[in-house]
Amino acid sequence: MVFASDSFLFLFLPVFLIVYALTPGLARNVVILAFSWLFYAWWRADFLPLIVSIAIWSWATGLWISRAEGRARGWALFIGIVWPLASLVWFKYANMLVHSAEVLTASVWGWPDVLLPIGLSFFVFGAISYSTDVFRGTVKAEPSFVNYATYQSMFGHLVAGPVVRYEWVAQRLKERTFHRAEFMFGVERFMLGFAQKVLIADTLAPMVDAGYAIAHPTTMDVLLAVTGYTLQLYFDFSGYSAMAIGLGLMVGLKFPENFDNPYLSTSLAEFWRRWHISLSSWLRDYLYIPLGGNRGSTGRVSANLLITMGLGGLWHGASWTFLIWGLWHGFGLMVGRVWKNLGLPGTGAWLGHVLTLAFVMVGWALFRAQSWAEAGVIFSGLTGSNGVALSPSMGAAIRPVEIATLVLGIGLIYLPKLLRIDPSAPNPGHWLRAWAALPLFLFAVLVLQGRMVVPFLYFQF
Amino acid sequence: MPHLARALATLAFLALMLTGLGFVAVHLRGEEARTALAAAATRENVLDGRFTAVLDKQITAGLPQLTGLEDVVSGLAYKVLGDAGDLVRAGCPGWLFYREELIETRGARANFETRLKIAAKIRDAFAARNLALVVLPVPDKALLAAEHLCGASVSGEARWRSQAWWSQSGALGLDQVEIAPGFPGADGFLRTDTHWNVAGAKLAAGRVAEAVRRRIGPGTQKITLSQSPPKARVGDLMRLAGLERTYSWSGPQPDEEPEVSAAIARTGGLLDDVPGPQVVLAGSSFSRNSGFLEYLQAASGTEVAQRSRDGSGFAGQLLELLMDEPQILAETRLVVWEFPMRALTRPLTDVERRFLGDAK
Numbered sequence: 160m161v162f163a164s165d166s167f168l169f170l171f172l173p174v175f176l177i178v179y180a181l182t183p184g185l186a187r188n189v190v191i192l193a194f195s196w197l198f199y200a201w202w203r204a205d206f207l208p209l210i211v212s213i214a215i216w217s218w219a220t221g222l223w224i225s226r227a228e229g230r231a232r233g234w235a236l237f238i239g240i241v242w243p244l245a246s247l248v249w250f251k252y253a254n255m256l257v258h259s260a261e262v263l264t265a266s267v268w269g270w271p272d273v274l275l276p277i278g279l280s281f282f283v284f285g286a287i288s289y290s291t292d293v294f295r296g297t298v299k300a301e302p303s304f305v306n307y308a309t310y311q312s313m314f315g316h317l318v319a320g321p322v323v324r325y326e327w328v329a330q331r332l333k334e335r336t337f338h339r340a341e342f343m344f345g346v347e348r349f350m351l352g353f354a355q356k357v358l359i360a361d362t363l364a365p366m367v368d369a370g371y372a373i374a375h376p377t378t379m380d381v382l383l384a385v386t387g388y389t390l391q392l393y394f395d396f397s398g399y400s401a402m403a404i405g406l407g408l409m410v411g412l413k414f415p416e417n418f419d420n421p422y423l424s425t426s427l428a429e430f431w432r433r434w435h436i437s438l439s440s441w442l443r444d445y446l447y448i449p450l451g452g453n454r455g456s457t458g459r460v461s462a463n464l465l466i467t468m469g470l471g472g473l474w475h476g477a478s479w480t481f482l483i484w485g486l487w488h489g490f491g492l493m494v495g496r497v498w499k500n501l502g503l504p505g506t507g508a509w510l511g512h513v514l515t516l517a518f519v520m521v522g523w524a525l526f527r528a529q530s531w532a533e534a535g536v537i538f539s540g541l542t543g544s545n546g547v548a549l550s551p552s553m554g555a556a557i558r559p560v561e562i563a564t565l566v567l568g569i570g571l572i573y574l575p576k577l578l579r580i581d582p583s584a585p586n587p588g589h590w591l592r593a594w595a596a597l598p599l600f601l602f603a604v605l606v607l608q609g610r611m612v613v614p615f616l617y618f619q620f
Numbered sequence: 621m622p623h624l625a626r627a628l629a630t631l632a633f634l635a636l637m638l639t640g641l642g643f644v645a646v647h648l649r650g651e652e653a654r655t656a657l658a659a660a661a662t663r664e665n666v667l668d669g670r671f672t673a674v675l676d677k678q679i680t681a682g683l684p685q686l687t688g689l690e691d692v693v694s695g696l697a698y699k700v701l702g703d704a705g706d707l708v709r710a711g712c713p714g715w716l717f718y719r720e721e722l723i724e725t726r727g728a729r730a731n732f733e734t735r736l737k738i739a740a741k742i743r744d745a746f747a748a749r750n751l752a753l754v755v756l757p758v759p760d761k762a763l764l765a766a767e768h769l770c771g772a773s774v775s776g777e778a779r780w781r782s783q784a785w786w787s788q789s790g791a792l793g794l795d796q797v798e799i800a801p802g803f804p805g806a807d808g809f810l811r812t813d814t815h816w817n818v819a820g821a822k823l824a825a826g827r828v829a830e831a832v833r834r835r836i837g838p839g840t841q842k843i844t845l846s847q848s849p850p851k852a853r854v855g856d857l858m859r860l861a862g863l864e865r866t867y868s869w870s871g872p873q874p875d876e877e878p879e880v881s882a883a884i885a886r887t888g889g890l891l892d893d894v895p896g897p898q899v900v901l902a903g904s905s906f907s908r909n910s911g912f913l914e915y916l917q918a919a920s921g922t923e924v925a926q927r928s929r930d931g932s933g934f935a936g937q938l939l940e941l942l943m944d945e946p947q948i949l950a951e952t953r954l955v956v957w958e959f960p961m962r963a964l965t966r967p968l969t970d971v972e973r974r975f976l977g978d979a980k
Binding site for chain 1: 626627634637640676680686702706724726774776
């Protein structure tokens with residue numbers, strides 16, 4: 160089930176809110192948990208035991224880690240994360256490894272493809288961060304299974320993130336009261352997220368698809384498709400994150416912001432502090448720093464960056480193109496760091512912004528490609544090998560409303576800069592968002608009626 | 621002030637959800653929904669998500685369709701921006717084109733190559749049954765009515781697939797009917813529909829009838845055609861663009877078309893045991909529009925069994941006949957296989973994969 164669907168808006172969410180409101184006190188966590196498991200089973204009930212088993216495993220081993228001492232504590236952590244991690248490797252990467260082996264050995268193994276359970280990546284990262292935090296002593300192990308499973312399974316972030324950490328919600332899982340203002344702000348965030356997903360991201364999707372389907376795209380075709388995808392991905396995922404944050408607020412759970420105007424960044428390092436913050440900070444805290452982080456020689460730090468970003472790329476999907484995308488960013492971060500360490504002159508804000516955006520968009524061009532061959536077609540088109548002007552194929556594919564949406568999307572990216580406001584940060588006082596939320600939401604519901612449901616892009620990760 | 625806006629928005633949000641829930645609850649208690657859900661409520665369906673897929677459809681069906689508002693949005697987009705939605709492109713004033721004919725398809729060339737293989741396999745299947753086959757590829761409206769595109773772009777793929785089919789399918793030895801030469805161009809198509817009009821259908825049917833007579837001899841049945849006076853016909857492209865209810869102010873105006881019907885004089889035997897038609901028409905929606913079947917019967921003097929299906933694509937209906945209902949072909953002497961050429965480069969369908977033995 161996706162948030163932008165009739166089933167969610169007109170059955171699941173209202174029934175949930177009614178039952179939740181009628182349930183007293185902390186029994187409300189049971190309601191969240193039951194509805195979250197129902198939410199997951201709506202996709203496929205046969206995968207529900209998998210996420211329930213990971214929740215039980217992480218909860219139980221969390222208690223074990225907290226009570227163990229010495230070497231046993233390390234073993235408890237290892238066992239705590241091995242099952243979630245093994246599930247992720249099996250479901251997400253088995254197909255890729257087998258198909259790669261088939262190519263290398265020029266043979267066909269008749270491998271029946273393993274189906275990837277939706278949201279598994281987010282679920283597993285939540286489990287790993289919990290076990291590690293208990294091991295480090297930064298959080299106390301949660302004695303209540305219901306509380307722990309509620310944290311891990313809450314339907315707001317269950318299938319497409321953000322990667323929520325236990326410490327962010329621990330206090331409110333144990334005690335929370337209803338705040339009307341918070342609820343209303345949650346509704347506003349949900350409505351605005353819904354609108355940006357339906358009105359911008361989904362409107363751009365056909366143009367992007369058409370651009371990537373062209374066999375011999377021109378430079379202009381590629382620029383349109385990649386710019387469209389750059390906006391589609393941002394408005395899709397930041398829209399989803401806003402909805403998740405809004406749903407959390409409706410039930411009194413506060414999730415941190417996941418995006419902070421990333422396309423306004425003036426360096427790649429800044430981009431990664433602002434894009435998918437819950438993931439980038441997870442990679443920093445649970446992978447980059449344990450590898451050594453910024454400590455050590457330039458070579459060592461560079462290796463840490465490449466490993467972290469490479470694995471971060473692979474987390475997005477079981478494809479070598481994702482690995483190369485991650486390494487592309489690792490390389491960019493490495494160059495930026497060496498540049499700074501050498502004391503070379505800075506680029507200045509505007510040039511830095513343009514270079515960063517260009518670097519990120521080249522990365523998205525690869526990220527969106529479904530194969531090496533498709534990536535080759537796109538980059539070949541970008542270099543002008545098929546001409547520069549808009550091709551008849553792209554001309555046939557694009558609609559006036561898509562061009563208008565593209566312009567609108569670009570405008571919205573720069574609006575915070577122009578108006579000096581921050582549309583993604585919780586800013587309860589801003590009148591524009593408060594008044595715009597309802598009409599935009601109603602228009603989006605209307606538009607959704609005439610469309611097929613478009614899944615969120617991050618469902619595939 | 622933001623607090624007031626937020627309070628109003630929250631109330632409206634909750635009211636909308638609860639109203640929607642009310643409609644859904646009423647619908648789910650109804651006979652239609654309960655029957656559909658009961659039929660889908662098996663253990664396997666619940667486990668693999670097919671039950672909730674049925675439930676999703678029922679939930680959507682339970683909600684009131686805000687067609688009035690949707691129509692206004694579609695009408696305004698067409699009138700102001702010349703935008704006809706995801707699936708349709710606006711050409712000259714009053715003319716609509718199916719987007720699929722204009723754009724490129726992912727993997728178009730590979731899909732085309734596979735379709736040539738399917739055509740060869742179909743030819744062999746008919747030869748094995750000693751059945752005659754007449755093939756009618758229908759050119760794209762965007763190619764034959766190109767003068768009404770008014771600047772709307774057409775991908776190179778659209779021209780390529782037509783040329784490639786005629787240059788490469790010759791080696792298959794199929795008995796094909798080409799209708800582009802001598803076709804009345806735009807006058808053979810409906811403005812607001814992807815299909816041919818009665819003039820186009822009549823010309824195509826006449827050419828196919830020649831091929832039918834050549835293969836199984838002239839027919840002897842007396843078939844009388846009649847036409848109603850022209851009346852407004854809202855085209856399928858108007859419906860796809862959401863313009864069927866707002867055309868009076870947003871445009872385009874519907875086509876004016878007569879309806880064609882055929883009366884067949886059947887002479888039965890001693891016990892009125894009339895033999896079934898010996899010609900079967902297995903095509904797409906082109907075969908079901910603008911009197912194509914009726915003109916074909918009249919021109920060939922032979923009753924033709926209509927086995928065409930909307931959305932059949934390249935050979936969907938023909939393959940289903942061959943694989944799932946071969947008994948229908950038992951007493952048949954000839955099959956007319958009509959397909960729209962725009963389907964040549966589309967992604968393969970499940971039935972095509974099954975026919976090729978590639979189904980997983």
